[in-house]
Amino acid sequence: MREILFRGKSTETNQWIYGGFHIWEKRQTCFGDDKLKDDEISYVITVNSFADWNMPRTMQAVEVIADTVGQYTGLADVNGQKIFEGDIVKSQNYRFVVRFGKCGSNKFVNYNNGYIGFYLEPDGKTNAHGLRNDICYFGNLSVIGNIYDNPELLEE
Structure with missing residues (x-):
């Protein structure tokens, strides 16, 4: 559970x-x-x-x-840190913001069979076109901040 x-x-x-x-x-x-x-x-x-x-x-x-309330995804990063909605995560050269909502099934991190769940949204600077961007696929994510305390990470 x-x-x-x-x-x-x-x-x-x-x-x-x-x-x-x-x-x-x-x-x-x-x-x-x-x-x-x-x-x-x-x-x-x-x-x-x-x-x-x-x-x-x-x-x-x-x-x-x-505006700062976010739910735990049920997953942890490579360092054992819990990943929450609103966190900024990095894998290799890609950065994503963890979101919750309805999106395409190729973006789902966790639960509900492709309708509503946690997914990774490219940060705007990451060229992730055609990239399978779910946490299960990457597996080596690390939390580098969140959108509330570290908005500058999305501008870099």
Whole structure:
């Protein structure tokens, strides 16, 4: 079974938080045109809090920046580092951004029989025309950054 794990950058500390993902609606909507405003929705990563002396652990919810949330692909790079959606990976002379969504079956990294899944998107500088660009094929990927902390890697 694939490990389900998310990451996102904390709105307070700008540090990466790893755990479960939840969209928290701060109130319930009523009938009619009542819609939640942006400030009434929080995106949180839930993590286990510290517990000692066999006491039950509590869950801690850390609010994260919505655009930075990405899911773990279930795969690791050549150094054992987990590969997440939004990571920039390199194989030989090629660079790709790990994405999630619907694409051609030749780009799938993982699961769902060719409809929706993780895939590699050429970084814009990589000439990958006609290249079979899935993680299973390359096998020797290394994470060199991500699109949030290292956008300059896509411009090189």
